[in-house]
Amino acid sequence: MKRFSQVFILFFIATTPALAWWGGGHDILTQASIKAVPDELPKFFRTSSAKEMIAHIAYDPDVSKNRDMPNARAAEYGEHYFDLELIKDNPVPSDRNAFIKLCAELELEPMKVGFLPYAVAEWTERLAIAFAEYRKWPDKPIIQYKCYVYAGFLAHYAQDMCQPLHLTVHFDGIVQQDGTKLHNGIHEKVDSSIEMIKLNPIELAKDQQVKPVEELIPAIVQQIKNGHSLVDRVYNLVNEYQKLNQPSQDLMDFTNERSREAVRWTASLYLTAWKMSENIRLPGWLER
Numbered sequence: 001m002k003r004f005s006q007v008f009i010l011f012f013i014a015t016t017p018a019l020a021w022w023g024g025g026h027d028i029l030t031q032a033s034i035k036a037v038p039d040e041l042p043k044f045f046r047t048s049s050a051k052e053m054i055a056h057i058a059y060d061p062d063v064s065k066n067r068d069m070p071n072a073r074a075a076e077y078g079e080h081y082f083d084l085e086l087i088k089d090n091p092v093p094s095d096r097n098a099f100i101k102l103c104a105e106l107e108l109e110p111m112k113v114g115f116l117p118y119a120v121a122e123w124t125e126r127l128a129i130a131f132a133e134y135r136k137w138p139d140k141p142i143i144q145y146k147c148y149v150y151a152g153f154l155a156h157y158a159q160d161m162c163q164p165l166h167l168t169v170h171f172d173g174i175v176q177q178d179g180t181k182l183h184n185g186i187h188e189k190v191d192s193s194i195e196m197i198k199l200n201p202i203e204l205a206k207d208q209q210v211k212p213v214e215e216l217i218p219a220i221v222q223q224i225k226n227g228h229s230l231v232d233r234v235y236n237l238v239n240e241y242q243k244l245n246q247p248s249q250d251l252m253d254f255t256n257e258r259s260r261e262a263v264r265w266t267a268s269l270y271l272t273a274w275k276m277s278e279n280i281r282l283p284g285w286l287e288r
Contacts, residue, residue, distance in 0.1 A: 020080055020160045021262075023059045025194035028201050029259060030055040030155040033266035035205035041274050042134065044144045045151070053145075057152020058159075079157060081114035081166040084228045092117060092221045116161055117220045123154035124216060124269050124276075131277035137288045154273075155266050161223055162262035164230040165190055174235060189241035190234060193255045196244040204256075204263045212272040223265060230258075 021029065034051040044050060064076040084092075086108055093099040096118040103110040127150040133143045165171045165187050172188075173181030213219035233254065240251040247255075 020062060020156070020166065020191060021163060022192050022195050023062065025191065026058040026062075026156055026159055027055045028194055028199055029159045029204070029262045029266065030058040030152070031201035032204035032259075032263040033155060033270065035201060036208040036210055036263055036267040037270050038210055041270060042138075044134075045147060045270075050144075050148060053148045054152045054155065057149050058155040059152075061153060061156040078111045078113075078115045079119040080116060080160050081171065082116040082161075082224060083113050083169045083171070084167055084224060085169050086113045092217075092224065094217050096122070114166075116157060116166065117217070117224060119157040120154070120161060120220050120269070121216055123150060123157060124273050126150045127154055127270070127273040128276035129280060129282075131274050132280035132282055133286075133288060135277060136282060140288055143288065151270060154269060158266040158269050159262040161220075162227060162258055162265055163190060164227045164234050164258075167224055167228040168231045170231060170235075183235060183238045186234070186238055186241060189244065193241070193244060193247075193251070194259055197247055197252060197255055199256065199259050204259055208260070208264050208267060210264060210267040210271055212275045213268060216272065 020026070031051050034046060034054060037046060039046070061076060061079065065073045067073065082092075087102065087106065090102060090106070093102050096115060099113075099115070099118065100110050103113060127147065130143065130147045130150050134140075134147060137143055160166050169175060173184040173186060175181055237251055237254060240248045244251075
């Protein structure tokens with residue numbers, strides 16, 4: 001696994017190392033995202049029980065990396081990161097197959113670069129299809145539950161995209177020319193920061209400007225570029241991450257800014273999926 005860590009979340013002891021925001025961090029961000037979505041989304045998606053279930057599912061992409069389940073682990077492994085530097089000046093391809101083709105041309109292993117942009121795009125579209133089913137069969141609880149599951153997976157990947165170290169070859173230390181690393185172990189510190197600082201979902205949801213994206217892949221690419229531009233800022237705070245029990249104001253501000261962006265981004269993708277569902281034509285053979 002690319003992003004090994006030494007500290008294990010309680011939920012994952014003896015199964016898989018912590019990766020991405022700690023599970024509780026995803027829980028906090030997902031709760032805030034549901035609170036932040038506009039009333040335009042259907043009521044079933046905005047209830048307290050929906051928030052609880054979607055936040056519960058947001059843990060699952062990391063839980064799927066269980067060492068006892070090698071195929072699920074292998075499939076899940078690359079969905080959480082995208083090392084932008086490795087594709088050099090090439091534009092981020094528009095879909096997973098085009099990306100794999102580019103990697104072949106660059107003699108790169110796709111897994112080494114990561115599939116995060118496609119995880120976000122694909123789960124947004126899956127949620128849109130589930131919303132389209134809800135529009136046609138609004139009284140079917142099982143369709144609503146399916147929306148919760150898809151929204152939970154989408155939340156996880158969308159929030160990973162807002163952690164800058166998921167977007168760089170310097171994901172757990174600055175790689176030197178001789179292969180050594182400076183600041184090894186910082187990834188775990190960043191991942192734990194939302195929980196350690198104890199950010200509040202209610203505060204994170206306040207005054208969010210949630211709008212649908214106009215074009216999904218370009219918006220995802222822009223989010224990746226924005227996050228990648230903050231890698232140096234993370235490393236400028238490296239000493240502050242050693243004092244998470246007494247965080248500096250700079251560290252609190254940065255963690256809050258990244259968390260609020262993760263909430264806005266997740267909620268915007270939910271709204272995007274809902275908007276997309278208006279124009280989806282379900283197959284004629286489908287009967288729920």
